[in-house]
Amino acid sequence: MTTAGVGRGNRGRVLAALRERQPASRAELAAETGLSVATVARIAHTLTAAGLLVEETAVGDGGGRPLGRLRIDDNAAEVLAVDVADHHTTLAFLDLGHTVRWQRRLDAGQGLSADERLQHTLAAIREAWRSAGRRRAVAIGVSIPGPVQADGTIDFAPSLHWHGVPLGSLLRGSFGVPVSVDNDANLIAVAEHAAGTRSGASSLVALAVFEGIGAGIIQSGTLWEGAHGVGGQIGRMLLGGDSIDRFYVDFGDLESQLGSVGLERRLHEAGIDLGGQAEVFAALFAHLDGEDPRLRGFAERVLDEFAAALANVCALLDPEAIVLGGRFAPLAARLVPELERRLTGRVLHVPALLATSTPVEGTLLGAAVRAFAAYGPIEQLLDES
Secondary structure, eight states, X not given: OOHHHHHHHHHHHHHHHHHHSOSBOHHHHXXXXXXOHHHHHHHHXXXXXXXXXXXXXXXXXXXXXXXXXXXXXXXXXXXXXXXXXXXXXXEEEEETXXXXXXXXXXXXXXXXXXXXXXXXXXXXXXXXXXXXXXXXXXXXXXXXXXXXXXXXXXXXXXXXXEEEEOHHHHHHHHHOSOEEEEEHHHHHHHHHHHHSTTTTOSXXXXXXXXXXEEEEEEETTEEOOOTTSOTTOGGGOOOSGGGGGSOOSSXXXXXXXXXXXXXXXXXXXXXXXXXXXXXXXXXXXXXXXXXXXXXXXXXXXXXXXXXXXXXXXHHHHOOSEXXXXXXXXXXXXXXXXXXXXXXXXXXXXXXXXXXXXXXXOHHHHHHXXXXXXXXXXXXXHHHHO
């Protein structure tokens, strides 16, 4: 190997060591990489000048001369995270420390065709990417409300009317950077595992309740996607024996009854008027302690149906925690004791039930985590400097 190749390899070893353990002193990095302290010092000087490292100083326990500790500069790279939701698209640039550096939300409106919504999404991503300017943007991560294949092709996203949309290849062809396209519930689970109150849990389920319903599953510390990339599609559970008589092309049985659209339909069919409030779950569950027996009974029945689905999840996965995301997140304080009561005595171990807890919206943070993973080893930043 040439001298230049050896030097680049050594810089990569230092960066990789810092990614695993930072901040670290030059002596600690030397012990970790097998390089001499003098070599690490030279590399640190080069990488700091290139904008990849920063140095922190701290006085040791015994006082005396300040100790220099190195860490990767969070500003060294950013990714564009995109949340394509039911009726809006949120875009954000996140850095290596998962801090949001720029964010914008664009309403998509109602009644768009599948192609119109796709063009709206692509235009929003193009505009955001152009706004990057001098940012070190290295990859794009996208959250989709539906199952996604490994290459970024969307199997179907009912709320967007998308079927077989090759979004991953479209974005790679347009921008020439690594792209990750994932299911929204999966990304909420990834975000919670990375930065939530249950970060590092070996087993975790994120329940995402929107127009549809999905679940992201962390098992043995890893996102579990199933044989075809569609693991966790809790919305396709069957609510009863008569469900076998029907076929489900877009929304599955459970989500067609318990997603926001299905719930609004059921309320209408039952002749129940919640007063035109925008958020159907909040409006309905406000009646759990209400005086109207019809409204209270309907709310209780809906929670019974959710609890039955979660009991099945517990029977199969025995998760440490179930995180309530989407429309359930702001209602968690009210829903957690109700769901715990329903699960007690019906499952062997009632998991911890809690609201989403990440500092950044789960779909965006999860998309950023997956985008950085798609980019690859951090030492590739040497090619960007």
